[in-house]
Amino acid sequence: MVINNPYAQYKENSVFTATPEELTLMLYNGLVKFILQGINAIEEKNIKKANGCLIRCQDIITEFRATLDMNYEISKSFDSIYEYMYRRLVDANIRKDKAILEEVLGYAKELRDTWQEAMKLAKRGR
Numbered sequence: 001m002v003i004n005n006p007y008a009q010y011k012e013n014s015v016f017t018a019t020p021e022e023l024t025l026m027l028y029n030g031l032v033k034f035i036l037q038g039i040n041a042i043e044e045k046n047i048k049k050a051n052g053c054l055i056r057c058q059d060i061i062t063e064f065r066a067t068l069d070m071n072y073e074i075s076k077s078f079d080s081i082y083e084y085m086y087r088r089l090v091d092a093n094i095r096k097d098k099a100i101l102e103e104v105l106g107y108a109k110e111l112r113d114t115w116q117e118a119m120k121l122a123k124r125g126r
Contacts, residue, residue: 021119028112031060035105042096054093061086081107
């Protein structure tokens with residue numbers, strides 16, 4: 001596939017060359033971005049756009065859950081968190097409820113920031 005847009009080409013290359021840790025961070029950033037877009041769409045009463053954004057959020061959470069290594073106890077804790085976030089996203093999508101999205105946004109930002117900090121600590125330890 002030929003991509004003429006330099007930004008799209010850069011984005012595609014960054015995904016293909018990213019480490020697993022960086023890909024996880026990209027997913028967290030995408031989750032935050034799509035929740036914010038969902039909130040804006042609800043405020044604008046754009047139901048179709050809100051639905052699309054929230055479906056993308058649900059897909060990201062599904063990916064997080066699918067990639068957990070359940071041989072570790074912490075993975076079970078993350079699975080519970082992701083399951084809760086997923087259910088709340090479904091509720092928010094059904095009700096088009098901004099308050100629920102703001103709750104999930106808080107969790108998503110906290111997870112993203114924690115992941116980012118863990119990446120920095122791991123890099124220093126090398």
